[in-house]
Amino acid sequence: MDWTMWVEWVLKGFVLCLILLTGFAYLTLYERRALARMQVRVGPNRAGPQGLLQPIADAVKLIFKEELTPGHVYRTVFILAPVLTVVPSLIIAAVVPLGSSFMMFGREITLYIADLNVGILYLMSIASIAVYGIVLAGWSSNNKYAMLGGVRSSAQMISYELSLGLCFVIAIILGDSMNLNEIVDAQKGMWFAVIQPAGALVFMIVTLAEVNRAPFDMPEAEQELTAGYHSEYSGMKFALFFMAEYQKMIVICMIAATLFFGGYREFWFLKDTFFSVDQNWFLGPIYLLLKVIVLLFFMIWIRATWPRIRYDRLMSFGWKFLLPLSLVLAFVTATGILLADMFNNQLYFWSIPFISIFILLVAVSFIYRDLRRKSHGRF
Amino acid sequence: MNSDLIVFLVLSLVAISSALGMLFSRNAVYSALFLVLNFITVAVFYLLLGAPFIAMSQITVYAGAIMVLFLFVIMLLGAENLAPGNSLPWQKPLAGLLSTILAVEAIYILFSRARSDAVITAPDASLNTMESLREMAMTLFSDYLLPFEVTSILLLVAMVGAIILTRREKGGQS
Numbered sequence: 259m260d261w262t263m264w265v266e267w268v269l270k271g272f273v274l275c276l277i278l279l280t281g282f283a284y285l286t287l288y289e290r291r292a293l294a295r296m297q298v299r300v301g302p303n304r305a306g307p308q309g310l311l312q313p314i315a316d317a318v319k320l321i322f323k324e325e326l327t328p329g330h331v332y333r334t335v336f337i338l339a340p341v342l343t344v345v346p347s348l349i350i351a352a353v354v355p356l357g358s359s360f361m362m363f364g365r366e367i368t369l370y371i372a373d374l375n376v377g378i379l380y381l382m383s384i385a386s387i388a389v390y391g392i393v394l395a396g397w398s399s400n401n402k403y404a405m406l407g408g409v410r411s412s413a414q415m416i417s418y419e420l421s422l423g424l425c426f427v428i429a430i431i432l433g434d435s436m437n438l439n440e441i442v443d444a445q446k447g448m449w450f451a452v453i454q455p456a457g458a459l460v461f462m463i464v465t466l467a468e469v470n471r472a473p474f475d476m477p478e479a480e481q482e483l484t485a486g487y488h489s490e491y492s493g494m495k496f497a498l499f500f501m502a503e504y505q506k507m508i509v510i511c512m513i514a515a516t517l518f519f520g521g522y523r524e525f526w527f528l529k530d531t532f533f534s535v536d537q538n539w540f541l542g543p544i545y546l547l548l549k550v551i552v553l554l555f556f557m558i559w560i561r562a563t564w565p566r567i568r569y570d571r572l573m574s575f576g577w578k579f580l581l582p583l584s585l586v587l588a589f590v591t592a593t594g595i596l597l598a599d600m601f602n603n604q605l606y607f608w609s610i611p612f613i614s615i616f617i618l619l620v621a622v623s624f625i626y627r628d629l630r631r632k633s634h635g636r637f
Numbered sequence: 638m639n640s641d642l643i644v645f646l647v648l649s650l651v652a653i654s655s656a657l658g659m660l661f662s663r664n665a666v667y668s669a670l671f672l673v674l675n676f677i678t679v680a681v682f683y684l685l686l687g688a689p690f691i692a693m694s695q696i697t698v699y700a701g702a703i704m705v706l707f708l709f710v711i712m713l714l715g716a717e718n719l720a721p722g723n724s725l726p727w728q729k730p731l732a733g734l735l736s737t738i739l740a741v742e743a744i745y746i747l748f749s750r751a752r753s754d755a756v757i758t759a760p761d762a763s764l765n766t767m768e769s770l771r772e773m774a775m776t777l778f779s780d781y782l783l784p785f786e787v788t789s790i791l792l793l794v795a796m797v798g799a800i801i802l803t804r805r806e807k808g809g810q811s
Binding site: 332335374375376379380382383385386387389390393394396397405408409412413416419436 | 666667670673689690693694696697700701702705706708709712713770
């Protein structure tokens with residue numbers, strides 16, 4: 259282990275943090291502009307051309323805001339909570355491959371920080387740690403609204419983590435590995451979103467709940483809890499929560515792209531052309547960026563169009579719909595691959611997408627029936 | 638002195654002080670947080686021993702799931718602060734006696750083992766690959782299939798029990 263390796267790691271970590279931080283800044287602009295378009299407004303367009311300097315103006319505003327620490331809070335935890343929220347959202351990106359590798363200064367430089375053989379478990383463990391920041395922010399504020407926001411979010415994140423884990427299982431089964439690089443390589447021929455479309459859909463829904471985005475933004479439901487867990491925060495401490503939320507959005511889209519949409523790989527039908535990552539390494543990050551932008555657009559679109567779901571329905575949706583559905587989907591995927599291996603017949607493998615879409619439709623029809631029965635007042 | 642040893646010593650310092658912090662802090666939330674720190678330190682120990690799967694499971698299951706539930710209960714019950722008085726007078730001498738016995742036994746076994754030549758070594762670093770994960774899964778689902786299934790049935794029973802306990806009975810007072 260020579261010193262150039264250390265330099266490489268430190269530089270790559272630094273660059274990744276920079277990417278995520280600027281990504282956060284421009285995601286706020288992207289969201290505001292896109293939301294404005296959907297609501298027939300213009301959005302922020304004054305600072306710089308097309309409002310491109312708006313994030314800098316926002317940052318200056320937040321830095322110069324007065325920072326208030328209320329007298330009744332638990333001080334240590336109150337200061338620790340924003341840090342505990344931001345750190346997981348940064349370090350979770352360490353295992354996500356941004357591209358293949360290239361040669362520079364006579365050594366091979368890979369476009370990922372850590373090549374863990376338990377990469378998916380690493381994602382799981384960091385995701386389960388991430389809940390602490392919000393819970394502790396709620397508790398240390400010593401305020402009933404903030405507390406309720408924190409408790410709600412912990413219940414929500416624990417509930418949806420189960421389905422998240424099962425969606426990870428689907429990707430593990432399909433990729434035959436827990437290493438994210440190998441999962442991306444396994445999608446050379448076909449994206450997992452094509453083989454298991456229902457699984458990809460469930461994964462996207464669950465991640466919305468995991469990062470507390472609309473329509474699952476329970477911890478900060480304004481009409482019930484004022485601002486939820488960050489009611490008592492102001493200035494840069496509030497900005498850290500804000501930052502963590504948007505970074506989580508970016509990272510979770512990177513993970514979704516990696517697990518189900520081919521990661522940094524090109525479309526499968528461009529495999530041996532000029533546009534392939536195997537022939538031009540610099541296309542890898544560009545493809546990933548494009549996929550992340552498209553997935554982020556879906557998140558913003560959902561926020562613009564869907565009302566917030568009621569809390570009891572959120573819980574029953576997680577436990578009674580998503581959990582059984584993702585269990586069945588994991589079972590179908592495993593069975594399909596096993597049968598295809600046993601009888602050496604690819605027909606079984608290609609029946610996976612059709613069967614899983616059928617199962618999804620059956621589950622949705624159950625929800626539809628349930629809602630109709632409720633609206634007629636019969637239980 | 639190699640770098641692993643330095644990391645080990647620093648980590649053990651963190652582990653022991655976080656365990657002591659858990660014992661002696663008067664606020665239940667701080668205790669829970671110290672315990673989380675302890676669990677994460679133990680996970681890093683597993684990493685040092687070349688067992689990344691167990692390390693990650695340790696963080697996910699203990700630091701992630703179980704301790705969040707602990708915090709949840711502490712916050713919901715509002716039982717953060719311990720009452721100043723000692724309600725169980727016989728508890729302290731009993732705990733002291735039992736922990737002395739445990740310490741003596743541990744030290745005895747440590748020294749009696751140290752005299753024999755059986756040295757516990759860290760597993761080979763070359764086992765730290767995907768193959769070891771695969772082998773572990775194979776062992777778990779072939780040789781240890783029965784215990785595995787029994788455990789899952791146990792968990793299922795616990796889950797059903799929890800649902801039945803919290804279910805509102807029809808017609809009864811809510």
